[in-house]
Amino acid sequence: MALQNGSAYLGQSGADTPYLDACLLLSETLGIEKEQLFARLSDPLAANSHDQYQALLTQRAAGVPVSYLRKRKEFYGLEFYVDQRVLVPRPDTELIVEAVLELTDKLPHFERVHDCCTGSGCIALTLAKLHPGIEVSASDISEQALEVFELNSVRLLSRRPRTYVSDLLEKVPGTYHIIVSNPPYLQSSEVDAMQAAGWPEPRLALDGGDDGLDLVRRLAAQSKSRLHQRGYLMLEVADPQMEATMAILDACGYGDIEVRHDLAGRRRVCIGRNGVRS
Ligand code: GLN
Numbered sequence: 001m002a003l004q005n006g007s008a009y010l011g012q013s014g015a016d017t018p019y020l021d022a023c024l025l026l027s028e029t030l031g032i033e034k035e036q037l038f039a040r041l042s043d044p045l046a047a048n049s050h051d052q053y054q055a056l057l058t059q060r061a062a063g064v065p066v067s068y069l070r071k072r073k074e075f076y077g078l079e080f081y082v083d084q085r086v087l088v089p090r091p092d093t094e095l096i097v098e099a100v101l102e103l104t105d106k107l108p109h110f111e112r113v114h115d116c117c118t119g120s121g122c123i124a125l126t127l128a129k130l131h132p133g134i135e136v137s138a139s140d141i142s143e144q145a146l147e148v149f150e151l152n153s154v155r156l157l158s159r160r161p162r163t164y165v166s167d168l169l170e171k172v173p174g175t176y177h178i179i180v181s182n183p184p185y186l187q188s189s190e191v192d193a194m195q196a197a198g199w200p201e202p203r204l205a206l207d208g209g210d211d212g213l214d215l216v217r218r219l220a221a222q223s224k225s226r227l228h229q230r231g232y233l234m235l236e237v238a239d240p241q242m243e244a245t246m247a248i249l250d251a252c253g254y255g256d257i258e259v260r261h262d263l264a265g266r267r268r269v270c271i272g273r274n275g276v277r278s
Contacts, residue, residue: 002026002045003037006057013061021066022057028070029053063198075122078129081151082120085144087205089122092262093182095269096234097126099260100178103232104134110177110231111135116168116219117183119205121149125156132159139164139172142204168215169222175231179223182236183215184208212238216245220252220272229275239266246270253277 006022015021027034029052045053056069067073067088073080075089076097082088100123104110111134115124118138128136140146143165153160164172169179185208186194195203208214216235223233233254237245246257254272262268 002050002053003041006053009057010060015060021060024066024070025056025060026053029056064200068200073120076126076130078126078156080120080122080125081148081155083148084200085142085202086120086148087182087201089120092268093122093236095260095262096123096180096182096236097130099234099269099271100127100134100180101131103178104131107177108133112137112174112176112228113178113180114138114169114172114174114176114226116172116179116181117141117205117215118149118163119145119182121152121161123180123182124161125149125152128159128161129156137162137164137172137174139166139169141165141167142202145202145205168219169226172226175226175228177228177231178234179219179227179231180234181215181219183219185212185216185237185241187212211244212241213244213248216241217248220248220254224252224254224274227274231274232271233274234269234271236269239268242267242270 003022003026007019010018010021023034023037027037029049059069065088067082068084071081071083073082073089076094080089100113113127113134113136115138118124118140121138124136124138127134138161146163146165149163166172184206186206188207188209191203191207242259249257249272254274255276256273258271259267260269
């Protein structure tokens with residue numbers, strides 16, 4: 001009953017996946033996995049659980065993502081701690097992890113990888129966990145985001161990647177074989193509208209300026225001198241920004257420009273290579 005009621009309530013509030021959300025929040029309340037929920041559905045809810053579940057449903061109905069309410073999100077099979085200090089990792093971003101692992105498989109000497117605008121650390125820490133041979137570092141302009149990164153680093157790894165508080169690569173030393181980023185790439189006007197509607201993710205992680213590509217432009221230019229010859233830059237953007245992103249990489253002198261698609265078939269990641277054009 002609690003599940004049906006919760007799901008109906010979230011449905012009315014306009015959530016996209018009300019049943020799944022109610023399952024996740026009810027299992028969170030009971031301290032069990034979602035898969036164990038169905039064996040418990042006929043159990044009555046204790047009064048304190050009922051109150052806790054209602055409180056979570058109310059927050060979800062007000063637009064707080066389930067991941068913030070559960071304080072965790074799965075990414076590439078690993079569990080990341082998340083809260084309002086960071087963007088919730090999206091499955092689309094797993095494309096970058098895949099692309100880096102493919103490259104480092106082919107080019108095992110490509111061992112220095114930097115993740116710029118790392119947030120929760122989903123890209124950097126997944127790479128460090130899955131590929132102990134590569135030397136991963138990460139940066140973010142937000143000290144608060146790096147606090148979350150540290151929590152995840154301690155949870156997931158025994159060896160901790162180096163981190164820098166930095167506006168893009170400004171305070172990041174050294175040169176790299178691969179620089180990756182899921183920078184803020186939404187248009188400021190979109191973020192204005194989202195925030196007016198109560199969107200809880202940090203503006204710093206979303207707002208990419210008028211056309212969303214301010215940070216892409218700056219990072220593409222900065223990375224040119226920070227990548228080894230034949231090193232790669234990999235950027236996540238939104239599908240409608242892909243032509244412009246390819247043009248930015250081309251204008252900066254990157255070659256072998258390649259686009260990867262996400263599971264929905266949208267163009268999502270743009271890759272360029274340094275030092276392959278005459
Ligand atoms: N993919 C995110 C969204 O559309 C945006 C993330 C970003 O700006 N890097 O909500």
